[in-house]
Structures are given as C-alpha cells and as structure tokens.
Amino acid sequence: MLGLEDFIEEAIGKLKSDIPRKAIIACSGGVDSMVAAALASKAVGDRLLAVYVDTGLMRKGETAEVEAMLVDTGINYKIAEAGKEFFDALEGVTDPEQKRKIIGERFIRVFEKEAKAFGADCLVQGTIAPDWIESGDGVRDTIKSHHNVGGLPKDLGMKVVEPLRDLYKDEVRDVARALGVKASERQPFPGPALAVRCLGEVNPENVEVVREACHIVEDEIQKAASAGKMELPWQYFAVLLPTRSVGVQGDRRAYGKTIAVRAVTSVDGMTATYAKIPLDVLDAVATRITNTMKSQVNRVVYDITNKPPSTIEWE
Amino acid sequence: MRVYVVDNGGQWTHREWRVLKYLKVDSRIVPNTTPFSELADLDGLVLSGGAPSVASDAGLMGNNGEYLDKAEYPVLGICAGMQFLSEHFGGSLGPSVNPEFGRVGLKVGDHTDLFRNLPSEFNVWASHNDEVKSVPQGFVVTASSETCPVEAVRSLDRPIYGVQFHPEVENTENGPQIFQNFLNIISERRR
Numbered sequence: 001m002l003g004l005e006d007f008i009e010e011a012i013g014k015l016k017s018d019i020p021r022k023a024i025i026a027c028s029g030g031v032d033s034m035v036a037a038a039l040a041s042k043a044v045g046d047r048l049l050a051v052y053v054d055t056g057l058m059r060k061g062e063t064a065e066v067e068a069m070l071v072d073t074g075i076n077y078k079i080a081e082a083g084k085e086f087f088d089a090l091e092g093v094t095d096p097e098q099k100r101k102i103i104g105e106r107f108i109r110v111f112e113k114e115a116k117a118f119g120a121d122c123l124v125q126g127t128i129a130p131d132w133i134e135s136g137d138g139v140r141d142t143i144k145s146h147h148n149v150g151g152l153p154k155d156l157g158m159k160v161v162e163p164l165r166d167l168y169k170d171e172v173r174d175v176a177r178a179l180g181v182k183a184s185e186r187q188p189f190p191g192p193a194l195a196v197r198c199l200g201e202v203n204p205e206n207v208e209v210v211r212e213a214c215h216i217v218e219d220e221i222q223k224a225a226s227a228g229k230m231e232l233p234w235q236y237f238a239v240l241l242p243t244r245s246v247g248v249q250g251d252r253r254a255y256g257k258t259i260a261v262r263a264v265t266s267v268d269g270m271t272a273t274y275a276k277i278p279l280d281v282l283d284a285v286a287t288r289i290t291n292t293m294k295s296q297v298n299r300v301v302y303d304i305t306n307k308p309p310s311t312i313e314w315e
Numbered sequence: 316m317r318v319y320v321v322d323n324g325g326q327w328t329h330r331e332w333r334v335l336k337y338l339k340v341d342s343r344i345v346p347n348t349t350p351f352s353e354l355a356d357l358d359g360l361v362l363s364g365g366a367p368s369v370a371s372d373a374g375l376m377g378n379n380g381e382y383l384d385k386a387e388y389p390v391l392g393i394c395a396g397m398q399f400l401s402e403h404f405g406g407s408l409g410p411s412v413n414p415e416f417g418r419v420g421l422k423v424g425d426h427t428d429l430f431r432n433l434p435s436e437f438n439v440w441a442s443h444n445d446e447v448k449s450v451p452q453g454f455v456v457t458a459s460s461e462t463c464p465v466e467a468v469r470s471l472d473r474p475i476y477g478v479q480f481h482p483e484v485e486n487t488e489n490g491p492q493i494f495q496n497f498l499n500i501i502s503e504r505r506r
Contacts, residue, residue: 002337129329139324139346139375141366168333267485270330271440273418308442309416 001167001174008039008175011163015043015124018161022047023122024115026107026148027077028191029066032126032164034073034183035176039163040124041075049076049118053110055103056083057193057207060215069182078118080110090195090202096315097145099202103192104151115158127162128172130269143311147191168268187218187235188269188312196315200242209296213238213259216288221263224281233275236263238289239303239314247298249290256298259289264312272307316358316501317341321349323365323376323395326442330483331361331393334494347377351385359501360386364394364481368445369408379403389474389504391429391497394443397477401468404451413462415441419480421466425457428469429476431496439466439480439487446479474500 001007025040027033027050037050050070054063063079070077089102111123125148135149136142145151152160164172169188176184190196197214198206217238225232239260247254261282266272286300303310318340320331328344335342345354354360360382367375376399383390383403392400402408421439423430447465450456458467458478468477482493 133326133329139322139365140326141324143326166329268330270327271484271486273486306417308440 001171004174004178008178011039012043015040015161015163018159019044019047019122019124021122022049022118022120023124023161024049024051024111024118024120025124026111026126027052027066027070028189029062029069029183029186030126030189031169031176031181031183031186032128032172034069034126034181035172035179036124036126036163037075038073038176038179038181040161041073046076048124049078049114049120051078051080051111051114053080053082053107055086055106055193056204057086057195057202059189059194059218060211072182078114080114082106082110085109086195087202087204092201094200096196097142099195099315100145100147100192101151103195104145104147105153107147107191108151108153108156112157121158122161123156123158124161124163126164128164128167128169130168132165133270144313144315168270170267190313196313197237197239199240199314206240209257209293210238210240210259212292213240213289213297216292217261217263217285220281220285220288221277224278224284229278229281230275233263233277234266234269234272235312236261236275238262245299249294249298254295254298256293256296258299258301259293259297260301260303260314261285262303262312262314264307266307266312269312272312274304274306277302316498317356318359318361318498318501319354319357320344320361320363321347321379321382321396323347323363323379323399324367325364325394327481327483328363328365331363334483334491335361338491338494338498340498347379349378351378351381354382355385357388358505359389359391359497362390362392362396362399364396364442367395369395369398369402373399373402383475389476389497389500392475392477393483394441394479394481397468397479398445398447400475400477401447401451401454401465404454404470406451406454407448408445409448411444411446411463414444415460415462417441418486419460419462419466421458421460421480423458423467425455425469427457428500429467429478429493429496430457431499433489433492433496437488439482439490440484441480443479474504
C-alpha cells in the first residue's frame with residue numbers, strides 16, 4: 001500500500017482525537033475489523049472493548065477461532081450470544097435486502113446494549129470502501145446494503161468511527177501485515193454471514209446445510225492449494241439454493257436441494273473473475289458435499305460468472 | 316499536480332481516486348453539483364461513470380456540462396462521463412445493441428494520446444447499458460470493440476477525452492498506464 005506507515009500513524013492519531021472517552025469495536029474476526037481493533041487499541045488502550053456477536057450464522061468453528069485471535073491480541077473483548085434473536089428476526093424473510101437490513105439492525109441493538117454496559121459512546125467499525133460504495137447514497141445505486149452501513153439507525157446514540165473507510169481489502173491486508181494482525185490472510189466473509197448464503201428462508205436447518213457445505217468447499221480448496229494443484233482463490237464458499245431437483249442416490253429417487261460453489265479471484269472485491277479451479281478439485285468438492293449431505297443436497301453447480309455482471313456473494 | 320474526480324455516482328468513482336493517488340497526484344472526489352469556480356484552478360478533471368442513463372436522466376449529471384464548457388485543462392470522461400460529453404457536444408446516445416458487463420476486447424485505432432505506447436489490442440472491463448451512437452463533430456473514435464463501436468473518443472481541438480470502459484478497475488489491462496498517459500498530456504501542456 002502506498003504510504004503505509006503514514007497511514008498507520010495518521011489513523012492512530014485521528015482515533016485518539018475521535019475517541020475522547022470509551023469505545024466498543026464491532027469485531028467479526030475478519031481482517032477489516034481486526035485491523036480497526038488493532039489501530040483503535042493502539043490509540044486508546046483499555047478504553048476499548050471488542051464485541052463479537054455470535055449470530056448463529058457464522059461458519060463452522062468460527063466463534064472459537066475468533067475468540068482465540070481476540071485473546072491473542074490482548075484487547076478487552078466480549079462474545080455476545082445472539083443466535084436466537086437473529087433467527088427470530090429472520091423468520092419467514094426471503095428478500096435479500098430485507099435480510100441485510102434486519103441483520104444490520106440486530107447488530108446495532110447488540111452493540112447499543114454492550115456499549116451501555118461498558119460505558120462507551122463511540123462505535124468503531126472496520127467499514128472499508130466497497131461497504132459504503134455498494135450500500136448506495138444520494139448519488140449511488142444500492143447494490144447491496146452492507147450491514148455496517150445500511151443497517152445504522154438515524155437515532156444511533158453513539159458516534160461512529162471508521163478508520164478504514166478509504167481503503168480496499170488489499171490495502172487493509174497490507175496494514176494487517178505491518179501491524180502483525182493474525183487475521184491478515186483470512187478470506188473475506190460478509191457481515192450478514194451465512195444468511196446471505198442461504199437463498200430463501202434463513203432457518204437453523206438451512207444454515208446448518210450451508211455451514212457444512214462451506215466447510216467442505218474451504219477444506220477441499222485449501223487442501224488442493226497446499227498440494228500445489230491450484231492457487232488459493234480470493235474467496236471461496238458454498239451457497240444453498242432454494243431450488244430442488246431430481247437425482248438418484250442408492251437406487252432411490254432423490255429430490256433435494258442444490259449447492260452452488262462460488263470461488264473468485266480479485267484484488268479489491270470491486271471486480272472479480274471466477275476462479276479456474278481444476279476439474280478434479282471441483283469433482284472432490286461435489287462428491288464430498290453430496291455424500292455428506294445425503295438426502296438434503298443431490299446437486300452441486302459451479303458459478304462461472306464474473307463481477308460485473310454478478311456480485312461475489314449471491315445476495 | 317491536482318486532478319479531481321467528479322462523482323456521478325459510479326461504483327468505481329472511488330477507484331479512480333485511488334489510481335490517481337497511487338500515481339502521486341493530489342486528488343479529491345467532488346460532487347457533480349460543485350460550482351466550476353471551485354474547480355477552476357485544477358490541472359485536470361475526471362468525470363466518473365454513474366448509474367444514470369445519461370440520455371434520459373441528464374439532470375443527475377449536475378454541472379458536468381459547465382465543467383466541459385469552461386475547463387481549459389484536460390478532461391477525461393469515463394463511461395457515463397464519456398456519454399455525457401459526447402451528447403453535450405452534439406453526438407447522440409442510445410441503448411447498447413450489445414450491453415457489455417465485464418471483459419471486453421479493446422481495439423485501439425489511435426495511439427496519439429490516451430493509448431500512447433499501449434498495444435493495439437488488450438482486455439478491458441466495461442459495465443454499461445447505453446452507448447454513443449454518433450460522435451460529435453470535431454471528435455474522433457480512438458478505440459472500439461466487437462460489441463461497441465465507440466469505446467474511446469478524443470476531441471480534435473480541445474484536450475477532452477472519453478472512454479466507455481473502466482481504466483480504473485483492477486481487471487482492465489494497462490489501466491494505470493491510461494491514467495498516466497492522461498497525466499502526461501497534462502504535463503506536456505503545462506510545459
């Protein structure tokens with residue numbers, strides 16, 4: 001990143017003046033929020049509390065993984081359990097924008113509660129340029145409402161502080177490496193988490209299917225990359241489609257759901273090409289998903305569109 | 316050198332700012348409602364793309380027309396920015412016969428300025444529903460593609476340039492070089 005050291009110094013200085021008292025940082029464990037947390041912690045030390053929300057929508061083993069990273073940083077942190085609230089709020093909702101707005105609002109309600117308990121009047125967020133660009137504004141179309149932008153209520157009783165607003169993912173990773181942030185190489189993961197990878201209704205059953213499928217996609221692709229069969233894509237995951245189709249499993253008719261595998265190459269997330277994954281790797285992914293998911297999933301497809309015209313996530 | 320980016324609401328307006336910043340230019344993003352008097356001292360101006368269909372929503376393009384009429388420095392219009400300047404100077408627009416989203420094979424016909432020292436064919440990324448149907452008098456087409464006859468234009472008597480594709484996105488080959496060529500045009504004029 002151009003001017004990396006200057007950026008870090010200026011960001012810490014600005015955070016010091018932006019946070020006169022206490023702040024919480026909305027921390028998903030991704031590279032953006034972990035970098036924002038590291039900067040804010042350097043600026044205000046113990047006057048910062050990192051809040052991770054367990055939405056019930058995170059990936060397999062993710063909460064434990066993020067907690068270990070937070071312990072390692074030495075920053076005050078709190079894991080807020082909110083799975084039931086999120087699932088209740090999402091019941092019967094299928095529209096992608098509605099999902100994102102509901103999730104954004106749920107997040108804020110948790111942060112308000114935690115800020116009050118900690119006595120904080122600032123909310124630090126790891127918002128980066130694509131988040132506010134794609135969320136739309138007076139002149140820009142809304143492509144998708146990012147939870148940290150589109151979900152903010154007008155009456156929020158906290159000052160929002162966003163030190164990474166002008167950065168893209170590649171630049172955030174550079175800052176992460178310079179600061180020794182462990183999340184520096186984690187693949188991007190959307191704030192609304194698996195809710196936007198469950199097309200149709202988000203319920204615990206569907207989330208469990210896409211969670212396992214995402215785990216398989218990540219595991220098989222990481223194995224293939226370690227074996228030198230391919231480069232690790234920028235982002236790679238599974239999407240559960242609400243479409244059912246006919247199959248045959250063990251001489252019996254199957255009528256199950258479909259998993260779409262999505263993997264892209266990108267630098268900044270603003271344009272992307274689908275990853276040219278070797279066919280034998282795709283084959284291993286498809287076989288493992290259908291064998292593991294049995295009657296739930298009997299078809300796996302690979303998404304071969306670029307951004308534009310598609311986006312990286314399906315919702 | 317100061318080159319600002321006029322925000323017409325594009326998804327990649329901020330990327331234009333980033334590319335200019337990386338080319339060590341003093342740059343800022345300004346709303347397209349900014350009066351020209353505040354931009355009169357610049358060295359160059361980029362008119363960003365945007366969601367408006369220029370032909371039908373010209374009102375959303377703010378003061379772009381004033382900038383084009385008054386600027387004595389070089390101006391580069393990108394996507395909707397190029398469409399707007401083409402129509403402003405008397406050309407015509409319409410829905411694309413083949414809308415382009417993503418990779419486009421660019422064929423450069425004129426290497427005089429924006430495409431100086433660049434190959435005659437390379438891949439660029441585009442994202443547009445409309446296109447320039449006829450270029451204004453005093454303008455020439457400098458690049459085209461199989462699916463869009465007007466991918467780039469330049470004025471013959473003023474330093475005004477337009478590209479239908481997006482040199483600011485990572486996937487466009489030679490993108491930063493196209494911006495550097497625009498900056499070189501600015502430097503050469505100042506000498």
